[in-house]
Amino acid sequence: MVSSNARLPSAWTIADALKVRADDPTTTMPVIAQNFPVMDDALWQWDTGALRRITGETVTFKGWYVMWSLVAERAQTGDDAAGWHNRNAFAFIGYYYSRNGIDWTFGGRLLNTSADLRPDEWSGSLIMRRGSENVVDMFYTSVNTDVNQSVPSVSSGTIHADDSGVWFEGFTATTEMFSADGLHYANASQDPYFDFRDPHPFINPADGQVYCLFEGNVPGMRGDFVITDREAGHLPPGYTVGEGAGYGAAAIGIARLVSSYAQGDFSRWEMLPALVTALGVNDQTERPHVVFSNGLTYLFTISHHSTYTGGLAGPDGVYGFVSRHGIFGPYTPLNSSGLVLGNPSSAPYETYSHFVDPLGYVQSFIDTLPAPGTDPQAPATYRIGGTLAPTVRIALEDDRTFLTEVHDYGQIFAFDEWAASNQPDPRPAT
Ligand code: FRU
Numbered sequence: 001m002v003s004s005n006a007r008l009p010s011a012w013t014i015a016d017a018l019k020v021r022a023d024d025p026t027t028t029m030p031v032i033a034q035n036f037p038v039m040d041d042a043l044w045q046w047d048t049g050a051l052r053r054i055t056g057e058t059v060t061f062k063g064w065y066v067m068w069s070l071v072a073e074r075a076q077t078g079d080d081a082a083g084w085h086n087r088n089a090f091a092f093i094g095y096y097y098s099r100n101g102i103d104w105t106f107g108g109r110l111l112n113t114s115a116d117l118r119p120d121e122w123s124g125s126l127i128m129r130r131g132s133e134n135v136v137d138m139f140y141t142s143v144n145t146d147v148n149q150s151v152p153s154v155s156s157g158t159i160h161a162d163d164s165g166v167w168f169e170g171f172t173a174t175t176e177m178f179s180a181d182g183l184h185y186a187n188a189s190q191d192p193y194f195d196f197r198d199p200h201p202f203i204n205p206a207d208g209q210v211y212c213l214f215e216g217n218v219p220g221m222r223g224d225f226v227i228t229d230r231e232a233g234h235l236p237p238g239y240t241v242g243e244g245a246g247y248g249a250a251a252i253g254i255a256r257l258v259s260s261y262a263q264g265d266f267s268r269w270e271m272l273p274a275l276v277t278a279l280g281v282n283d284q285t286e287r288p289h290v291v292f293s294n295g296l297t298y299l300f301t302i303s304h305h306s307t308y309t310g311g312l313a314g315p316d317g318v319y320g321f322v323s324r325h326g327i328f329g330p331y332t333p334l335n336s337s338g339l340v341l342g343n344p345s346s347a348p349y350e351t352y353s354h355f356v357d358p359l360g361y362v363q364s365f366i367d368t369l370p371a372p373g374t375d376p377q378a379p380a381t382y383r384i385g386g387t388l389a390p391t392v393r394i395a396l397e398d399d400r401t402f403l404t405e406v407h408d409y410g411q412i413f414a415f416d417e418w419a420a421s422n423q424p425d426p427r428p429a430t
Contacts, residue, residue, distance in 0.1 A: 009251065009274040010321065010331035012338055013233025014241060017281045019337035020314035022345045026402045029317065029341050032350050032369055032389060037409055040106055043071040043094065044087045044386035046365045047123040047287065047353040050412045051136070051159075054127050054203050054210065054261075056291065056358045058414040061134075062161040065101040065412050068093050068110060068126045068138070074386075081368075084384045093121045093140055097166035101412040105165065110138055112172045115155050118144040123198045123287055123353075124152070129264060130203070134158045137264065138171060139212075141197035148188045152177045152199040152214055154266045175266050177212065178255055184271040185216035185253055193222065195250070198287045201257070205292055206326045210261045212269065213288040215301075216253035218277050225249055227280040227310075241280065245310025250278040250285040252301055254327070275299060276321050276331050283307040285319070290327065291358050293396050297323040299331060300340065300356045305348065315342030318354035318362065322399050332399060340401050341394065346376050351389045360396055360404075361413050364389045 022028070039045060050058040051066040060066070072090035077083035093111060096104040111121060124140035135158055142153040154177055157170025180187040180196040188194055200213040218225065225246035232241060251274035259265035276299065278285055285301040292298075300320045308314055319338040321331035334340055341362060343350050347369055354364040366385025370376045388410030395402045407413075 007273060007328055009277045010329045011231050011233070012276055012278045012281050012321070012333055013231060014227070014245070014280050014310065014312065015233030015235050016333045016336065016338055017308070017312045017314065020339045021337070022315050022342055027335060027339050027341055028344050028403065029351050029364075029392065030390065030406050031344050031347055032366060034369060034372060034383065036366060036369070036385070036387070038387045039104055039410055040071075040387065042074060043106065044074055044077065044084055045069045045071050045388065046087070046386065048363060048365060048388060048410075049125060049355055050357065050363070050414070051126050051128065052357075054130050054201060056202060058357050058412060059128055060414045061128075061159050061166065063099070064161050064166045065098040065414060066095060066126070066159070066166055067104070067412055068095050070121070070123060081384055084386055088122075089120060089145060091120045091122060093124070093138070095126075095166070095168070098412070101414065102408045102410070104410060107166055110157070110168060110171055111140070111155050111174070115172050115174045116142070117153070117174050117176070118142045118149060118151075120145065122150065125200050127201065128159075129156075131262065134160065135264065136168065137266070139177075139199040139201055141199065142174065142176070143197070148192065150195075150197045151179055152197060152212070154199070156264050177266055178269045178271060180216065181271055182219055184219060184273060185251060186219050186222070186249065190220060191217055191222040191249070193283070195284055195286070200287070200289045202290055204327050210257040211327065212255050212257065213275075213290060214253045214255070215284070215286045215288060216251040216274060217283070218249040218251050218274070218279050220249070222249070223247060225279055231280040242310030242312065245280040248278055248281050248283045248307070248309030250282050250303070250307070252276045252285050252288040252299060275327070275329055280310060281308065281312060283309060287353060287355065289355060291356055291396070293358065296398070297327055298334070298356075298396060299323070300354075302353055314339060315345070316349060316352055317342035318356065320356075320401065335400055341392070341403065348376055350385075356394065357413070359413065360394045361407075362392050362394055363410070363412065
């Protein structure tokens with residue numbers, strides 16, 4: 001069915017991406033220390049998110065900070081570089097809890113294994129159900145890499161806590177939310193490298209309805225896309241679009257919940273046209289998420305150096321777009337180029353999977369750090385991360401962002417809870 005929403009996606013253009021500059025100190029992650037601490041010796045840990053409300057704010061539960069992480073057992077994958085790079089086939093969603101948002105205890109697996117429809121669990125969101133005391137909806141991506149399937153899915157349960165820790169009950173069934181339809185978003189038969197994952201539900205303040213962002217690709221046959229002026233933007237004289245540009249076809253997807261949120265029914269969604277596409281620019285815009293701030297709508301997404309196309313380049317990191325007219329745009333790239341926080345060129349793969357919360361705190365994981373003195377682009381030796389990076393903070397100022405603060409490794413903040421409870425501010429003095 002063709003959507004009633006007939007708007008065109010906004011384009012992240014080639015001309016925008018030509019403005020990406022590595023190592024600008026306002027849009028670059030700090031260089032991570034070689035002796036960074038590892039949170040969990042038994043597990044590789046990567047994509048992570050705090051327990052949050054559907055309106056975005058990070059929450060605590062009975063005084064505990066809670067976060068989910070994609071994890072894999074080092075004993076299963078191998079506790080070395082090969083094991084780390086092999087982790088995706090062993091990924092499941094675990095949770096951690098903490099008294100102070102800094103020191104974390106692993107709590108175990110969230111989803112009951114019997115509820116798993118496919119071998120792997122990839123990223124999503126962990127959300128307190130609005131209007132309930134302790135119902136939690138766990139959105140995730142149900143993945144089978146062997147047959148190229150990935151389906152945004154949800155399982156519901158309850159959260160519990162006492163003085164000694166946090167635990168969950170339920171999560172015994174999975175509901176598939178929606179699939180790549182080949183009409184709004186590319187499916188596996190159009191594009192064997194299609195991406196369709198990372199559900200991020202939210203309430204749109206403008207209409208009070210529940211929507212879900214996700215990572216997708218522009219529908220159509222891979223390799224057949226023609227780059228028009230719309231995708232190119234205002235190119236400098238003599239610039240010719242690079243070969244292979246059309247292999248970049250990332251899309252920030254959106255769907256609207258049709259079934260009842262209050263009843264926890266996530267089975268029916270209306271697929272809508274993408275919010276932003278990167279046709280001609282980049283093939284992956286992952287973990288898209290939204291922040292509503294000062295009357296503006298900020299859309300963030302993570303992307304890789306390796307997924308740029310047509311000779312374009314930019315660092316691994318978090319990119320963003322801003323709209324003055326609400327969730328449906330039109331969007332323009334933040335900082336003119338779209339780059340919000342990239343890795344420094346001296347450590348180009350040090351962090352990934354950045355998540356920006358409504359207060360501007362940005363959480364990410366450590367991927368690989370080149371050994372000192374080696375060529376950072378092709379290091380002979382490097383240290384594998386598999387643990388959380390220092391949390392940083394950015395200021396959102398109209399259509400620009402600035403790196404302003406660096407905090408502890410894996411630190412999470414839940415500002416609104418402190419304000420509501422009149423507790424002393426638990427953040428370390430900075
Ligand atoms: C981002 C990502 C997500 C995916 C997960 C799989 O780091 O690629 O898109 O859900 O990692 O590990």
